[in-house]
Amino acid sequence: MIIQEDYILVSAPTEAGQAFLRTLAMKGLPFVALTNNRADKQALEEIGVKEILMMDTRDSRPPMIPELPIGKVYLFERSFNLCCRYIHTCRSWTGKPIYVITQGNNSRLIYKGLGANYVIHSQGNDLSFLLSENQ
Numbered sequence: 001m002i003i004q005e006d007y008i009l010v011s012a013p014t015e016a017g018q019a020f021l022r023t024l025a026m027k028g029l030p031f032v033a034l035t036n037n038r039a040d041k042q043a044l045e046e047i048g049v050k051e052i053l054m055m056d057t058r059d060s061r062p063p064m065i066p067e068l069p070i071g072k073v074y075l076f077e078r079s080f081n082l083c084c085r086y087i088h089t090c091r092s093w094t095g096k097p098i099y100v101i102t103q104g105n106n107s108r109l110i111y112k113g114l115g116a117n118y119v120i121h122s123q124g125n126d127l128s129f130l131l132s133e134n135q
Helices: 015-027 038-046 080-091 108-114
Strands: 007-011 031-035 052-054 070-076 098-102 118-121
Touching (some): 015 038, 108 118
Parallel strands (some): 070 098
């Protein structure tokens, strides 16, 4: 019996997020990128991302559950509202930790209240240290 490894889900609309995706690819870890628009999807394809999950955040109905088994989630914040929507949706897809990486200083309690396990404030682009824990 083959056990399917969980996919790391990453919303990477920032330079730091895209660097994180390159690190995942370099380490050979299974991942899927999350986006809600065609421009970001195209940018992800241009850096070589193969698995991309498109979410229609304008639709009030809950998104379909992905066919891929979702493990840890890393959300790089570009938009507060979009990040909140992603947390709310992704929490229903996994019991594993959700990480929010932000450059802002407000929102920690809101993100945690929505289901994020960790809120990381960072100005840098190298967040590969997040993978050192149990990966």
